[in-house]
Amino acid sequence: MLFGAIEAGGTKFVCAVGNEDGQVIERATFPTTTPDETMNRVFGFFDQYDIQAMGIGSFGPIDVNPQSQTYGYIKNTPKPSWSNFDFVGAVKSKYNIPVGWTTDVNAAALSEATKGAGAGLNSVLYLTVGTGIGGGAIVNGQFLEGYGHPEMGHIMMQPHPNDAFRGACPFHGNCLEGMAAGPTIEARLNKKGHEVEAGHEVWDFMAFYLAQALYTYTVVLRPDIIILGGGVMKSGHFLPKVKAQLAERIAGYVEIPPIDRYIQLPALGDDTGVTGGLLLAIKEYRKAG
Amino acid sequence: MLFGAIEAGGTKFVCAVGNEDGQVIERATFPTTTPDETMNRVFGFFDQYDIQAMGIGSFGPIDVNPQSQTYGYIKNTPKPSWSNFDFVGAVKSKYNIPVGWTTDVNAAALSEATKGAGAGLNSVLYLTVGTGIGGGAIVNGQFLEGYGHPEMGHIMMQPHPNDAFRGACPFHGNCLEGMAAGPTIEARLNKKGHEVEAGHEVWDFMAFYLAQALYTYTVVLRPDIIILGGGVMKSGHFLPKVKAQLAERIAGYVEIPPIDRYIQLPALGDDTGVTGGLLLAIKEYRKAG
Numbered sequence: 001m002l003f004g005a006i007e008a009g010g011t012k013f014v015c016a017v018g019n020e021d022g023q024v025i026e027r028a029t030f031p032t033t034t035p036d037e038t039m040n041r042v043f044g045f046f047d048q049y050d051i052q053a054m055g056i057g058s059f060g061p062i063d064v065n066p067q068s069q070t071y072g073y074i075k076n077t078p079k080p081s082w083s084n085f086d087f088v089g090a091v092k093s094k095y096n097i098p099v100g101w102t103t104d105v106n107a108a109a110l111s112e113a114t115k116g117a118g119a120g121l122n123s124v125l126y127l128t129v130g131t132g133i134g135g136g137a138i139v140n141g142q143f144l145e146g147y148g149h150p151e152m153g154h155i156m157m158q159p160h161p162n163d164a165f166r167g168a169c170p171f172h173g174n175c176l177e178g179m180a181a182g183p184t185i186e187a188r189l190n191k192k193g194h195e196v197e198a199g200h201e202v203w204d205f206m207a208f209y210l211a212q213a214l215y216t217y218t219v220v221l222r223p224d225i226i227i228l229g230g231g232v233m234k235s236g237h238f239l240p241k242v243k244a245q246l247a248e249r250i251a252g253y254v255e256i257p258p259i260d261r262y263i264q265l266p267a268l269g270d271d272t273g274v275t276g277g278l279l280l281a282i283k284e285y286r287k288a289g
Numbered sequence: 290m291l292f293g294a295i296e297a298g299g300t301k302f303v304c305a306v307g308n309e310d311g312q313v314i315e316r317a318t319f320p321t322t323t324p325d326e327t328m329n330r331v332f333g334f335f336d337q338y339d340i341q342a343m344g345i346g347s348f349g350p351i352d353v354n355p356q357s358q359t360y361g362y363i364k365n366t367p368k369p370s371w372s373n374f375d376f377v378g379a380v381k382s383k384y385n386i387p388v389g390w391t392t393d394v395n396a397a398a399l400s401e402a403t404k405g406a407g408a409g410l411n412s413v414l415y416l417t418v419g420t421g422i423g424g425g426a427i428v429n430g431q432f433l434e435g436y437g438h439p440e441m442g443h444i445m446m447q448p449h450p451n452d453a454f455r456g457a458c459p460f461h462g463n464c465l466e467g468m469a470a471g472p473t474i475e476a477r478l479n480k481k482g483h484e485v486e487a488g489h490e491v492w493d494f495m496a497f498y499l500a501q502a503l504y505t506y507t508v509v510l511r512p513d514i515i516i517l518g519g520g521v522m523k524s525g526h527f528l529p530k531v532k533a534q535l536a537e538r539i540a541g542y543v544e545i546p547p548i549d550r551y552i553q554l555p556a557l558g559d560d561t562g563v564t565g566g567l568l569l570a571i572k573e574y575r576k577a578g
Contacts, residue, residue: 061543122435123434123435123436135509139428139429139431139433139435140428140429140431142428142429144428144510144511145412145511146411146412146428146510146511146512146513147412147511147512147513147544147545147546148511148543148544149511150508150509150510150511151508151511151542151543152508152509154508154542155504155505155508155509156446156447156501156504156505157445157447158445158446158447158448158463159447171542172542174447212445215444215445216444216445216505216509217509219439219440219441219443219444220424220439220441220444220505220506220509220510221433221435221439221509221510222434222435222436222437222438222439222440223435223436224435224436253440253443253460253461254350254437254440255436255437256436257436
């Protein structure tokens with residue numbers, strides 16, 4: 001039995017077909033252009049297979065409220081032409097199969113909580129630190145959602161005393177995303193992250209904000225593990241800085257697991273997103289009975 | 290059938306006996322002194338009744354991990370003589386009945402989610418703003434917990450540009466609790482809250498921090514409702530200030546329910562805590578089968 005997964009990102013779409021254990025069998029990647037063009041490529045890939053259900057983890061904001069008239073839509077987004085795209089509707093009208101639908105980071109949290117670094121744990125938080133910053137969580141076996149899905153990257157920050165940067169978030173200026181997402185490096189220094197030496201103070205500033213945010217998530221959610229994905233975390237020297245600043249900040253105030261167990265990279269690596277999509281598809285297939 | 294509830298606060302204990310619908314029948318209040326003296330009064334009250342189970346909502350930090358050796362204990366607390374008190378053990382060894390155990394704010398969240406302002410909603414956050422600031426939540430029918438219980442009052446704050454106060458939290462200085470809990474009024478002005486006129490800037494500062502925290506909880510948790518309890522909220526002029534600042538801060542960035550539905554006082558008033566204890570007792574009784 002085959003299932004489909006779409007990891008819909010702002011710059012690329014990753015599609016995968018997998019089995020009933022959530023193992024990826026085939027994958028394909030397309031740039032995110034217009035909805036028409038992108039979905040044609042997506043359908044071209046899935047047309048080769050007989051899939052039983054689809055799971056989608058999408059960039060946001062998206063409508064995840066099953067009672068809403070626009071459930072399954074991408075909502076207002078700065079990404080041209082994707083605002084109000086009926087993503088679930090497009091897939092359903094093409095294949096007429098059950099479709100699971102959540103945010104990209106929720107899908108990643110699901111896969112890591114099921115077969116990755118958070119397997120067996122009750123509260124698993126996944127944070128991506130890349131072009132933007134976003135978080136998703138599995139708590140007691142379910143997505144952490146309510147009136148909508150979280151926008152964890154947009155919490156306000158206590159400023160670093162030596163950091164003159166004013167922030168790059170178009171909505172909030174100096175929120176977490178505005179101070180620590182990937183593009184803030186270029187906004188500060190006019191260089192890409194990989195061109196900035198490991199000893200540069202910008203990494204300390206970013207670690208300061210990220211550690212402060214992880215502290216906030218810790219006292220609000222008390223997760224068993226926080227998994228850090230996204231492009232910025234691929235700079236190998238950055239994670240140790242974040243861990244050190246977080247450990248210092250918590251300093252016994254609340255109990256956390258040993259820091260190397262508490263803060264981890266995704267165990268499923270580049271398959272984290274699509275694996276979450278496959279698991280979501282399988283769940284939706286079983287629900288549909 | 291009768292059930293017992295204890296709302297264990299840092300200054301007073303409220304005990305109640307209620308029926309299987311969670312309705313309070315009798316209640317009694319004692320000052321929080323030593324564990325021995327306080328528990329003797331508690332037992333003197335409950336000895337009059339034949340209760341089937343007990344639910345406790347306690348001041349923290351407490352151990353809520355059922356796998357832990359010290360499950361049911363109050364942990365290290367500034368409150369003299371209560372550190373390492375085996376609360377659940379004391380009640381069990383006295384009455385040999387099922388005992389439910391959680392934080393005071395989780396108990397309040399449970400009652401408001403079941404029969405108060407959050408009835409029928411999926412994600413209910415309860416925040417107390419009093420001597421300290423703490424939060425508890427019910428998400429998908431369960432307490433929001435993980436490696437431990439939340440300590441939501443201790444998130445870091447972006448400072449108000451005109452506020453010279455440095456904060457009163459012994460752990461973090463200018464965290465939310467350090468800037469907006471009840472005692473910060475006296476620390477700033479050497480007056481009690483009820484002596485400070487409604488137009489004083491201190492209320493704007495406190496509303497600024499509280500609204501910022503509610504914004505953070507909103508983007509992290511996306512609750513359907515936030516219920517604000519505790520002594521500070523009893524100053525009637527304060528709530529509208531908090532709502533106005535929150536509405537301005539969110540300003541369409543994420544969707545929330547209409548502000549008067551989203552931010553509410555506890556519908557169960559002074560019975561919020563013990564009603565939660567009763568509901569917890571009933572749940573525990575059913576679980577014990």
